[in-house]
Amino acid sequence: xxxxxxxxxxxxxxxxxxxxxxxxxxxxxxxxxxxxxxxxxxxxxxxxxxxxxxxxxxxxxxxxxxxxxxxxxxxxxxxxxxxxxxxxxxxxxxxxxxxxxxxxxxxxxxxxxxxxxxxxxxxxxxxxxxxxxxxxxxxxxxxxxxxxxxxxxxxxxxxxxxxxxxxxxxxxxxxxxxxxxxxxxxxxxxxxxxxxxxxxxxxxxxxxxxxxxxxxxxxxxxxxxxxxxxxxxxxxxxxxxxxxxxxxxxxxxxxxxxxxxxxxxxxxxxxxxxxxxxxxxxxxxxxxxxxxxxxxxxxxxxxxxxxxxxxxxxxxxxxx
Amino acid sequence: xxxxxxxxxxxxxxxxxxxxxxxxxxxxxxxxxxxxxxxxxxxxxxxxxxxxxxxxxxxxxxxxxxxxxxxxxxxxxxxxxxxxxxxxxxxxxxxxxxxxxxxxxxxxxxxxxxxxxxxxxxxxxxxxxxxxxxxxxxxxxxxxxxxxxxxxxxxxxxxxxxxxxxxxxxxxxxxxxxxxxxxxxxxxxxxxxxxxxxxxxxxxxxxxxxxxxxxxxxxxxxxxxxxxxxxxxxxxxxxxxxxxxxxxxxxxxxxxxxxxxxxxxxxxxxxxxxxxxxxxxxxxxxxxxxxxxxxxxxxxxxxxxxxxxxxxxxxxxxxxxxx
Numbered sequence: 001x002x003x004x005x006x007x008x009x010x011x012x013x014x015x016x017x018x019x020x021x022x023x024x025x026x027x028x029x030x031x032x033x034x035x036x037x038x039x040x041x042x043x044x045x046x047x048x049x050x051x052x053x054x055x056x057x058x059x060x061x062x063x064x065x066x067x068x069x070x071x072x073x074x075x076x077x078x079x080x081x082x083x084x085x086x087x088x089x090x091x092x093x094x095x096x097x098x099x100x101x102x103x104x105x106x107x108x109x110x111x112x113x114x115x116x117x118x119x120x121x122x123x124x125x126x127x128x129x130x131x132x133x134x135x136x137x138x139x140x141x142x143x144x145x146x147x148x149x150x151x152x153x154x155x156x157x158x159x160x161x162x163x164x165x166x167x168x169x170x171x172x173x174x175x176x177x178x179x180x181x182x183x184x185x186x187x188x189x190x191x192x193x194x195x196x197x198x199x200x201x202x203x204x205x206x207x208x209x210x211x212x213x214x215x216x217x218x219x220x221x222x223x224x225x226x227x228x229x230x231x232x233x234x235x236x237x238x239x240x241x242x243x244x245x246x247x248x249x250x251x252x253x254x255x256x257x258x259x260x261x262x263x264x265x266x267x268x269x270x271x272x273x274x275x276x277x278x279x280x281x282x283x284x285x286x287x288x289x290x291x292x293x294x295x296x297x298x299x300x301x302x303x304x305x306x307x308x309x310x311x312x313x314x315x316x317x318x319x320x
Numbered sequence: 321x322x323x324x325x326x327x328x329x330x331x332x333x334x335x336x337x338x339x340x341x342x343x344x345x346x347x348x349x350x351x352x353x354x355x356x357x358x359x360x361x362x363x364x365x366x367x368x369x370x371x372x373x374x375x376x377x378x379x380x381x382x383x384x385x386x387x388x389x390x391x392x393x394x395x396x397x398x399x400x401x402x403x404x405x406x407x408x409x410x411x412x413x414x415x416x417x418x419x420x421x422x423x424x425x426x427x428x429x430x431x432x433x434x435x436x437x438x439x440x441x442x443x444x445x446x447x448x449x450x451x452x453x454x455x456x457x458x459x460x461x462x463x464x465x466x467x468x469x470x471x472x473x474x475x476x477x478x479x480x481x482x483x484x485x486x487x488x489x490x491x492x493x494x495x496x497x498x499x500x501x502x503x504x505x506x507x508x509x510x511x512x513x514x515x516x517x518x519x520x521x522x523x524x525x526x527x528x529x530x531x532x533x534x535x536x537x538x539x540x541x542x543x544x545x546x547x548x549x550x551x552x553x554x555x556x557x558x559x560x561x562x563x564x565x566x567x568x569x570x571x572x573x574x575x576x577x578x579x580x581x582x583x584x585x586x587x588x589x590x591x592x593x594x595x596x597x598x599x600x601x602x603x604x605x606x607x608x609x610x611x612x613x614x615x616x617x618x619x620x621x622x623x624x625x626x627x628x629x630x631x632x633x634x635x636x637x638x639x640x641x642x643x
Contacts, residue, residue, distance in 0.1 A: 150338055153617040155572065157579050158594060158610050162346060165598050169350055249461055253580060256463050257595070275467050282475055292464035299459040307455075 041312045048308040051301040058298050062108025071099035073106040074264050085286055092286040094274070104290055107266035110178060112298070114261070115248035118185035123240050125186060126193025131232070133194065134201030135224060145198070148191035156188045160250065163187065164259035174262040181260050185247050193239060200232050234313040241306035245299045252295045268295045325626055332622045339614050340387060347607045348379040390611075396604035400597065405608045409590070413575055415485065416582065416589030419505060420574045423512035430517045432560075435524025439532065440551055450521065457518025465514070466584040469507050480507055483586035508585045512578055523566070527559040534558075564631050568624025572616035 032040070043049055066073070076096045085092045091100035133144045151159075163184045172180055204210060205228070213223045248268075254260030255269025263270060268291040274280040275288040355361060355369050370376045377385075389396065395405040438447040474482040481504050486492075492500055531537065532555055540550045575590070582591035590609060597605035 146335075146338075149335065150342055153335065153339060153621070154343070154610060154614045155576060155617065158606075158613065161579075161594070161598060162606070162610065166350060245459065249459075252461050253463065256461075257580075257583075269461075272464065272467075275463075281467070281471070285471065288467065292461060292467070295461050296456075296459060296464065299461075300455055303455055303459050 038312050042308055045308055047304050051304040051308075054297060054301045055305065058108060058294070058301070059112070062105050062112060065105040066102060066109075069099065069102040069105065071102040073103060073266060074098060075102075084284075091290050092284070094287055095280075100271075100286060100290065103266045103271060104268075104294060107268045107271050107291060108294060108298075110261055110265060111248055111251055111268045111295070114178065114182050114185070114251045114267070115244045118182040118189065118247045118251075119240055119244045121182060122186035122189030122193055122243065123236065126190040127197050127229075127232070127236060129190065130194035130197030131201055131224060131229065134198035135205065135228065141198070145195070148194055151188070151191045152195075156250075157253070159188055160184055160254055161257070161259060164254060168259070174265055177262055178265065181251060181254065185250055188250075189243060189247070193243070196235065196239065197232055200235055201228060204228060204231055237313060238306055238310040241302060241309055245302040245306065248295060248299055248302075252291075268292075321629070324629065328622055328625055332618055335618050336615055339618070340390070340611060341383070343607060343611050343614065344383050344386060345379065347603050348382070350601075350603065395608040398597070398602055398605045400600040400602040400605070405605055408593070408605065409608065409612070412588060412590050412593050415587065416576070416578075416591065417574055419508055419512065419582070419587060419589065420576075420578070422505065422509045423516065424570060424574065426509065426513040427517040427520055430513070431520030431524050434517075435521045436528055436551065436556060436559075438521075439525045439528035442529065450525070454518045454522050457514055458522075460515075462511070462515060462578070462580045463584055466508075466511055466581055469511060470584070473507060480504075483584070485586075485588055504585075504587075508578075508581050508587055512581055516573075520566070524559065524563070527562060528555065531555045531559045561632055562628075564627050565624040568620045568622075568627060571620035571623065572613050575616060576613045 031037070043052070075098060077093070077098075083089055083093045089099050089101065091104065093099055094103070129144055129148075133141045164181075167177060167180050167184075210223070210227065213227050218227070251260055251267065252269030252272070255267045256272050258270070258273060261267035261270055271291040272288045274284075280287050355366055355375075361369070367376070375382075386396070393406070395409075397403075398405050398408050401408050434450055438444075438450045441447050470482055473480050483504075485504050486497070486500050532551075537550060537555050540554045541547070545554070578589075579591035579594060581587075582589040583595060586592070594606055594609050597603070597609075
């Protein structure tokens with residue numbers, strides 16, 4: 001958000017020079033700060049408003065929802081096992097008599113946290129490596145990019161499966177495994193981001209204002225983090241949004257295959273794994289349709305939002 | 321042109337070599353092998369078997385032995401299926417290939433038609449609908465839509481078979497066999513097509529929009545050429561050009577098999593084989609699959625680059641300026 005602050009202070013300075021006496025008038029005329037303008041533009045489209053509404057709903061549902069539920073995540077009640085939806089259990093119960101709705105909330109916590117955390121991790125890694133690679137060029141760039149190419153040429157699902165198998169082989173306990181799943185997702189996530197950021201840096205490096213920072217004799221650190229990075233942020237924000245969606249999808253796929261988040265921890269993916277059991281699949285759709293729908297709704301909303309953010313923050317990409 | 325191709329080719333070979341190292345040592349990291357899961361074996365017998373299959377040597381030595389074999393076309397022996405890995409893959413890869421090819425043809429046809437239509441009718445109702453469907457296709461977890469399709473079309477409506485490649489216990493031949501396989505293919509093919517058509521449609525739509533805004537299109541219109549001819553003869557050709565690159569990227573997908581979709585529909589392709597091999601610790605099979613797919617990806621990128629510079633003279637000139 002550094003870019004926002006800089007531009008904001010920039011406009012204030014300019015205007016206070018123009019109108020040194022009428023501070024109140026200047027404030028009234030002052031354009032909205034950049035992020036407020038972006039937010040306003042963002043919300044102008046109905047699809048984006050709907051997406052934001054549903055995302056907030058899903059977040060509240062997963063993070064606050066369990067507080068209102070009378071059941072626990074792993075509260076067993078065999079007497080009420082495999083019930084269809086009732087007043088007590090809105091989405092029915094599973095084979096251990098656990099409340100599906102409650103598990104859906106807890107699963108949302110894990111699935112969304114993994115999606116977000118793995119994205120943040122691959123963003124930080126990808127952005128740092130990409131900026132370094134594009135800025136310094138030469139052999140550093142060559143080595144980093146060849147390595148990124150190598151990782152990218154292995155299809156991502158098989159690579160994830162191999163890494164997951166490694167985890168299983170080393171007997172990682174279910175709770176720690178969640179963190180490893182985040183790391184795994186960012187291992188396949190960073191090369192794409194690094195490559196994209198590098199491309200952006202390569203073109204920005206030739207801009208006049210970057211030459212000016214050089215002429216001014218600014219330190220490398222200041223040029224990188226105060227002048228180059230703020231201009232990469234728009235692209236980074238868009239990519240972050242979209243890759244959270246990708247992370248959630250990947251996690252659910254892995255967990256569905258039994259290679260991601262392991263029981264007793266619930267995730268949207270592993271809740272759907274019951275569908276491989278023919279009886280549950282045919283006779284008890286309330287076990288696997290809700291988590292699938294949750295993944296779908298969340299991912300669609302993130303994608304719609306990301307697409308809209310791209311239109312707003314990156315005017316060059318504003319095609320239609 | 322030739323110089324560029326040769327240079328790219330050299331890079332490709334180097335990448336493949338580095339990749340073989342990476343993949344091999346990734347698998348060498350795995351604790352346990354095919355035999356360690358078998359508790360009936362005595363320690364001496366275990367050691368004997370390991371020595372027999374060369375699993376007791378240090379990883380570096382094993383790598384060079386393996387590399388030598390691979391260069392002679394020998395990818396090892398599948399211990400689970402008890403046949404050479406190459407024979408195993410040949411059978412299953414064909415199954416994956418027919419599904420992927422059918423899906424690809426359908427997806428590309430739909431994507432070009434729909435993409436062009438919604439680009440020429442921007443913001444119309446159909447265009448908006450297409451945008452919604454594209455978002456859905458990009459956001460559905462593949463296993464979820466597969467399960468829904470089976471539940472709806474196979475279990476509830478009983479229109480199509482639940483899964484597999486042929487009916488259980490069926491031994492039909494000739495045309496009956498082809499029709500039977502075809503019926504089993506419908507659902508997986510349509511679902512795979514749905515997934516790849518989403519991104520492709522979006523791609524063609526925005527490509528077409530870009531081209532329609534260019535000067536030569538306005539010029540063609542100014543010359544009084546019919547709108548139909550402007551769109552299909554002038555604009556579409558130029559919009560399709562960058563898609564050549566995409567064709568290159570599709571190459572690995574044709575053989576890799578869609579792991580999730582094939583698994584859900586019980587289609588005997590490369591996907592389920594990989595998961596089976598993983599569970600059985602049959603690493604030679606899994607390693608060969610991973611390596612082969614990565615090679616195809618690299619090869620696909622190479623072909624995409626070369627084809628594109630053949631098709632588009634502007635790229636060729638840029639290369640010359642660079643060199």
